[in-house]
Amino acid sequence: MSELAVRRFDAVVVGAGGSGMRAALELARANLKVAVLTKVFPTRSHTVAAQGGIAAPLANSTEDNWHWHMYDTVKGSDYLGDQDAIEYMCRRANEVVIELEHMGMPFDRLENGKIYQRPFGGHTQDYGSAKMAMRACAVADRTGHAMLHTLYQQNVRANTQFFVEWMALDLIRDSQDGAVIGVAALEMETGEVSIFQGKATLFATGGAGRIYAASTNAFINTGDGLGMAARAGLPLQDMEFWQFHPTGVYGAGVLITEGVRGEGGYLLNKDGERFMERYAPNAKDLASRDVVSRAMTTEIKEGRGCGPEADHVLLKLDHLGPEVINHRLPGIREIAIKFANTDPIRESIPVVPTVHYQMGGVPANYLGQVVAPEGASQEAIVPGLYAAGECSCVSVHGANRLGTNSLLDLLVFGKSSGEQMAKDIRTLPRPHRNLPKDAGEPSRARLARLDAAGGGERVADVAIELRRTMQAHCGVFRFPEDLAAGVEKMKQVAARAGRVAIEDKSKMFNTARVEALELDNLVETALATIVSAEARKESRGAQARADFPDRDDKNWMRHTLWYKDGGRLAYKPVHLKPMTVASFEPKVRTY
Amino acid sequence: MDRAARDRLKWKCRRGLLELDLVLERYLRQYPEDAELAELLDLPDNDLWDIVSGRSDRFDGNLRDIVTRLRAN
Numbered sequence: 080m081s082e083l084a085v086r087r088f089d090a091v092v093v094g095a096g097g098s099g100m101r102a103a104l105e106l107a108r109a110n111l112k113v114a115v116l117t118k119v120f121p122t123r124s125h126t127v128a129a130q131g132g133i134a135a136p137l138a139n140s141t142e143d144n145w146h147w148h149m150y151d152t153v154k155g156s157d158y159l160g161d162q163d164a165i166e167y168m169c170r171r172a173n174e175v176v177i178e179l180e181h182m183g184m185p186f187d188r189l190e191n192g193k194i195y196q197r198p199f200g201g202h203t204q205d206y207g208s209a210k211m212a213m214r215a216c217a218v219a220d221r222t223g224h225a226m227l228h229t230l231y232q233q234n235v236r237a238n239t240q241f242f243v244e245w246m247a248l249d250l251i252r253d254s255q256d257g258a259v260i261g262v263a264a265l266e267m268e269t270g271e272v273s274i275f276q277g278k279a280t281l282f283a284t285g286g287a288g289r290i291y292a293a294s295t296n297a298f299i300n301t302g303d304g305l306g307m308a309a310r311a312g313l314p315l316q317d318m319e320f321w322q323f324h325p326t327g328v329y330g331a332g333v334l335i336t337e338g339v340r341g342e343g344g345y346l347l348n349k350d351g352e353r354f355m356e357r358y359a360p361n362a363k364d365l366a367s368r369d370v371v372s373r374a375m376t377t378e379i380k381e382g383r384g385c386g387p388e389a390d391h392v393l394l395k396l397d398h399l400g401p402e403v404i405n406h407r408l409p410g411i412r413e414i415a416i417k418f419a420n421t422d423p424i425r426e427s428i429p430v431v432p433t434v435h436y437q438m439g440g441v442p443a444n445y446l447g448q449v450v451a452p453e454g455a456s457q458e459a460i461v462p463g464l465y466a467a468g469e470c471s472c473v474s475v476h477g478a479n480r481l482g483t484n485s486l487l488d489l490l491v492f493g494k495s496s497g498e499q500m501a502k503d504i505r506t507l508p509r510p511h512r513n514l515p516k517d518a519g520e521p522s523r524a525r526l527a528r529l530d531a532a533g534g535g536e537r538v539a540d541v542a543i544e545l546r547r548t549m550q551a552h553c554g555v556f557r558f559p560e561d562l563a564a565g566v567e568k569m570k571q572v573a574a575r576a577g578r579v580a581i582e583d584k585s586k587m588f589n590t591a592r593v594e595a596l597e598l599d600n601l602v603e604t605a606l607a608t609i610v611s612a613e614a615r616k617e618s619r620g621a622q623a624r625a626d627f628p629d630r631d632d633k634n635w636m637r638h639t640l641w642y643k644d645g646g647r648l649a650y651k652p653v654h655l656k657p658m659t660v661a662s663f664e665p666k667v668r669t670y
Numbered sequence: 671m672d673r674a675a676r677d678r679l680k681w682k683c684r685r686g687l688l689e690l691d692l693v694l695e696r697y698l699r700q701y702p703e704d705a706e707l708a709e710l711l712d713l714p715d716n717d718l719w720d721i722v723s724g725r726s727d728r729f730d731g732n733l734r735d736i737v738t739r740l741r742a743n
């Protein structure tokens with residue numbers, strides 16, 4: 080067996096989205112040798128899709144402070160968020176946003192030259208009063224795009240080494256002490272596997288929204304960091320919590336912004352009824368995302384969905400007139416025409432609740448260190464491994480994320496993990512450890528199986544079945560029989576995934592191979608999600624169960640940990656104690 | 671175009687914006703070997719989406735044909 084090539088760095092960062100690039104910058108500026116691996120060109124990471132903005136209590140337009148932001152985040156999380164981590168994030172928000180401004184991020188500005196800030200759902204003044212806080216900093220509707228470009232340029236200047244179109248396959252751990260010493264990665268161009276050894280390794284691989292049939296996420300979001308962690312024996316935390324956006328275009332997933340309903344658009348069932356009037360008599364179509372999504376799902380479930388399959392509802396905006404549609408809602412008409420084949424000036428747009436954001440992930444603390452139960456400790460540090468961004472669970476978003484808090488999370492925890500990695504690297508001996516003899520073997524075995532398989536399941540078929548199963552059995556509204564049957568179905572899907580075969584075995588730039596490897600990660604993510612959801616007998620934030628409609632703090636105010644090994648579950652307490660202020664005690668979450 | 675070149679093109683169509691993923695996937699099904707596409711794929715996601723959705727005409731004149739095909743797709 081030939082030896083795998085080994086490349087050595089101080090730090091290995093997997094992922095070049097907002098979180099990975101923020102961490103890499105911190106490391107490169109500390110004069111460390113940093114490799115960033117990414118499946119696609121850095122500025123094509125999914126962060127580019129973010130439009131709404133970044134939360135920070137700068138108080139440029141309205142009175143604001145981190146205590147209020149913290150309260151909103153704890154409440155938004157439905158009290159599942161760790162209050163120490165939330166305090167940490169809100170206290171560092173202004174610093175990281177201003178830093179980004181100094182790096183050249185072209186924020187929208189007020190006349191006095193300060194960063195312009197706008198209101199966003201769930202962000203309030205004075206601990207949840209009716210007054211909205213102006214907290215979202217944006218670059219028109221291109222915030223994520225501007226952020227990625229700014230961070231990329233800074234990294235190039237700081238000599239970060241990018242490995243573009245390299246796919247990390249598996250973690251490498253030293254079996255002696257469980258320390259992580261890097262990753263095995265596939266160079267897509269050559270099809271060869273190499274070892275990237277680092278004294279510190281960061282996962283910043285983003286979300287896994289592609290486990291659902293209806294998803295606002297781009298195709299690259301296959302949960303690779305989650306799959307790698309699970310295969311390496313690490314738990315995945317709170318995976319039952321996925322945020323759904325009410326208005327994704329039916330059949331495509333593309334997001335139709337809340338702004339459409341803000342301008343007076345509303346939802347209809349097959350009888351032409353404006354059904355939100357029944358579910359939320361006051362807020363109607365502008366009720367919060369989870370309320371609207373649940374109402375839509377109930378309409379569909381009870382047979383009032385539209386279309387031949389009765390599986391969607393309609394978003395009506397033709398009454399607004401072409402003026403409003405063309406000028407106040409730019410881009411919406413193009414999206415409807417391209418993806419729904421309907422011109423909203425004349426017809427309604429078919430929409431369904433669509434998965435949007437993953438609250439769970441690889442368990443980490445606010446310094447980015449990955450933590451897992453070991454011996455007497457519920458949160459023992461996994462030496463050498465860090466996680467930040469959507470793939471991690473810190474957990475600041477708990478059971479439900481507030482809009483604009485995700486980009487903030489990327490910056491704060493990208494930076495803090497970079498700082499912690501630099502610190503830890505300096506305490507380690509100069510030479511790298513010896514690699515274990517079997518380093519890279521699991522990845523090589525996965526590839527060897529694919530190369531050897533003469534016939535079997537098609538990757539695309541299994542992936543479609545996986546997405547359908549998740550959509551039907553573990554969607555917005557969760558029913559006990561659906562969940563139980565879904566767990567069994569997902570096990571069958573997982574078994575099928577173990578038997579996939581690809582026709583063309585060539586190594587050089589073979590996307591079929593890459594997609595087969597991604598499927599393994601989708602499978603781990605989907606299993607973690609549905610098993611965790613089935614087990615949690617309550618409704619909280621994004622988990623809405625028909626049989627347990629209420630939050631149950633006595634039994635369920637705890638984090639779920641799912642292990643690949645036997646699909647085992649464990650639980651650990653929520654950090655209710657912040658760093659310096661008093662706890663926010665759980666209250667009923669109403670808006 | 672050989673298989674690797676086709677796959678290289680296909681992977682360049684993996685974008686950060688779902689809008690582009692969908693349009694380009696559909697386009698590749700019809701024209702899997704359109705080498706002209708590669709040039710457009712170097713554009714940032716938002717600029718490319720503006721062109722594809724017809725909101726912007728900021729592109730090189732000799733790409734007019736492919737842009738027309740993409741928009742019609």
Ligand SMILES: Cc1cc2nc3c(=O)[nH]c(=O)nc-3n(C[C@H](O)[C@H](O)[C@H](O)COP(=O)(O)OP(=O)(O)OC[C@H]3O[C@@H](n4cnc5c(N)ncnc54)[C@H](O)[C@@H]3O)c2cc1C
Nearest residue numbers: 094095096098118126129131132247285468469483485486
């Ligand atoms: C349409 C949309 C709009 C949004 N708007 C907002 C908003 O306005 N405000 C807000 O706060 N949040 C918003 N969000 C959420 C937010 O954009 C994301 O949570 C965030 O961008 C994720 O960033 P990330 O750094 O974790 O990962 P990503 O940006 O997804 O980057 C992941 C990186 O990992 C790489 N990668 C993955 N797997 C591998 C592998 N195996 N090997 C090598 N590299 C790999 C990818 O190539 C990529 O570089 C929005 C989300 C969507 C879908």
